[in-house]
Amino acid sequence: MPAPYTPAMSDSIFSKIIRGEIPCHRVYEDDLTLAFLDVNPIAPGHTLVVPKEPAVTIDELSDDSAAAIGRVLPRISRAVMKVTGAAATNILQNNGSLAHQAVPHVHFHIIPKTDSHGLGIKWNAEPLDGDAGAEMGRKLARLL
Numbered sequence: 001m002p003a004p005y006t007p008a009m010s011d012s013i014f015s016k017i018i019r020g021e022i023p024c025h026r027v028y029e030d031d032l033t034l035a036f037l038d039v040n041p042i043a044p045g046h047t048l049v050v051p052k053e054p055a056v057t058i059d060e061l062s063d064d065s066a067a068a069i070g071r072v073l074p075r076i077s078r079a080v081m082k083v084t085g086a087a088a089t090n091i092l093q094n095n096g097s098l099a100h101q102a103v104p105h106v107h108f109h110i111i112p113k114t115d116s117h118g119l120g121i122k123w124n125a126e127p128l129d130g131d132a133g134a135e136m137g138r139k140l141a142r143l144l
Helices: 013-018 063-084 130-143
Strands: 026-029 033-037 047-051 088-092 108-113
Touching: 013 033, 013 047, 026 063, 033 063, 047 063, 063 088, 063 108
Parallel strands: none
Antiparallel strands: 026 033, 033 047, 047 108, 088 108
16 A cells, blocks of 8 residues: 655655656656666666655555565666676665655665776674674564
8 A cells, every 4th residue: 555645755856757747767667666867877877766656765665566666676777787787786775864865755776886887885884792683683573
């Protein structure tokens, strides 16, 4: 079931693109998803994949829309790699402004990675404490 309509959602640039109010370079579309080239790409071929359902973050997305995104991401990623000649891609999805989400609509970036183009990431990882990890795992499992 689609997420409830919100005024902020109706004004997002991706909602306007989905409705055809703003042009884009469409690369794929079906009943539930749309993929188009990013207008500010990190690398040539940088493609955005969005659900047509108005959800701001992935936790608000219906199972049907999430499954549709999951079905098309690999297919679009293969096409991006073939067209760009990239041997790898980053598939990036941010949730909320604190996590660097700039557009209030669920979206996935497929970013081709080559020697000269692509996403650079500094990963601030820390070792997982065994006891804390066990407790976190139990809490998550109970909710699922």
